[in-house]
Amino acid sequence: MSAVPKPAVQPLTVSQLTAQVRGTLEAKFLSVWVAGEVSNFTRASSGHWYFTLKDATAQIKTVAFRGINLRLRFDLRNGMEIIARGRLTVYDPKGEYQFVVEEVQPKGVGGAELALRQLKEKLLAKGYFSPARKRPLPRPPQRVGLIASATGAAVRDMIEVFAQRWPFTELVVRPSRVQGEGAAQDIARALLQLNWLHRNNKLAFDAIVLGRGGGSAEDLWAFNEEVVADAVFKSEVPVVSAVGHETDVTVADLVADHRAETPTAAVIALTPDRRELLASLGELRERMGESVARRLRLAKQRLDQIAARQAFRLPLQRVHNAGQRLDDIAERLHRAARHRLLEAAQELAGRSAQLESLSPLQVLGRGYSLTHTGDGRLVREVDHLRPGDLLLTRVRGGTVRSLVTATETTDPERTDPGARDSDPDQTPAAGG
Known part of the structure; x- marks a missing residue:
């Protein structure tokens, strides 16, 4: 206790x-x-x-x-x-x-190296390095923005190479710190400013170049900051990263649309060499002259061959030949038409004779007649008539008008008076 x-x-x-x-x-x-x-x-x-x-x-x-x-x-x-x-x-x-x-x-491992490794892993996961999002460079560009130190050799080199290769490109320099405290923020700010000018139609840029010469890893660290990577990734204008020398690869290089080993290489990637173009134009002009001369020779040969043809030596011969062929065809057509008309006339005469033989009027010529009532009904039987009925009798040469005064039946089976009251729509007997 x-x-x-x-x-x-x-x-x-x-x-x-x-x-x-x-x-x-x-x-x-x-x-x-x-x-x-x-x-x-x-x-x-x-x-x-x-x-x-x-x-x-x-x-x-x-x-x-x-x-x-x-x-x-x-x-x-x-x-x-x-x-x-x-x-x-x-x-x-x-x-x-x-x-x-x-x-x-x-x-x-050093802190800077670890930080860079972690940042690359992060940006890779976010798709910042994806080749699919990288845009092609316009070539040649009409206007390019340069972000570099105002007193550095990089900006002077780029301006000089632009003047040599393609002086027609307008250059807009936005001075920026490229190393030391606050450099990353200044670079990001420069990218935002040039994109604002582009987006608001103040200055339309075809490309933006981030440029600086070589240096130690610590000197280039501003281009390994996340704020710069974000600004490059969000840029509406294609970005060319030209930072350091060939062996120096920064995060800005990996995110940019195009990575150039040096500022001079960035200008070469963007522009054709006018001296090379002039030389190429000279070669093209010479080749074009040879091609035109060759085509002229071939055309002359072709023209001579055409001129030697009969159609050009005797230009009316084809017309005369065609006229003769036309006359021959017209004569054949006339003969065929006459022959066809003759056949048609003969056929028509034959058919008319057939119709004439079948005509009821021919029967009248042999002494027969056709009798109709006044309302146009053909008289076929006597019991369809009544005294006082008007009759029209067709004979050869005309028509006879008559009135029925009486009727007589020659068929004993039809003497029944009731037969007169049979269906009036039945076909009447033939008259004679």
Whole structure:
């Protein structure tokens, strides 16, 4: 059982004890380097980072405040091996000691290299490097924007090469810092400004060139910043990145529509060489002259051959021959027409004779007659007539009008008076 402190002993409160421990730790471990693996990494909305540094047998709570994080070129991730400099302190509310980071370096690789690697991975995932989105360069361009240092050799070289190769292109120079603090933001701002002029029909650009000479990786770092990559990606005007030398590849090179190894190479990619064009035009003119001369010779030969033909030596001969053929054809047509008319007349006479033989009028010529009632009905039977009926009798040479005074029936079977009342629509007997 623990001993009860004597009244003369003044105990410490938890807060007092924690404060003394914190003071001892902070005085003893004011600045210390610690190597370990990042785990349990979280990013607070305040911008602070909280994680655990651990090795095979131990771990320590770690915090990196927002001001430190903003200066880091790379992001921390779980599983990353780092070397961190900082101080030890105690977080009073939980009574835990923690490591407050003030500087971080990746273990085994430089911070800048790691930051560049992480940025490339991020932009690759977002499609910034996709060949499908890269636009062809206009050649030759009418107006080009140059973003470069106003005092650097790059802008002078580009202007000089443009003047030599294709002086017809209008150049608009937008001076910008290309290295050092704030250079990335200035480059991005220049891209935005030239795109604003293009979008608002102030100055229409065919291409924009980002140019600077070579330098160390640190000198070229502005072109590896995400803000520049975003501005290049969002540019409405095709962008040519001409940064550094052939061995230097920046993020801007990867995002741009075209990557040129040097500023001079950018101008060559954009323009034809007028001297080469003039030489080519000279060759084309010579070849064209030879081709025209050859075609003229062939045309003359063809013309001589045509002129030697009979149609040109005796131009009316074909007309005379055609006239004779026309006369022959006309004569044959007349003979055929006469023959056809003769055949038709003979056929018509034969048919007329046939019709004449079948005509009822021929029967009248042999002493027969046709009798109709006054209303035009043919009289076929005597019992269809009544005394007083008007009759029209057709004989050869004319018609006889007569009135019925009486009728007599010669057929004994038709003497029945009732026969007179039979259907009047029956066909009447023939008259004679």
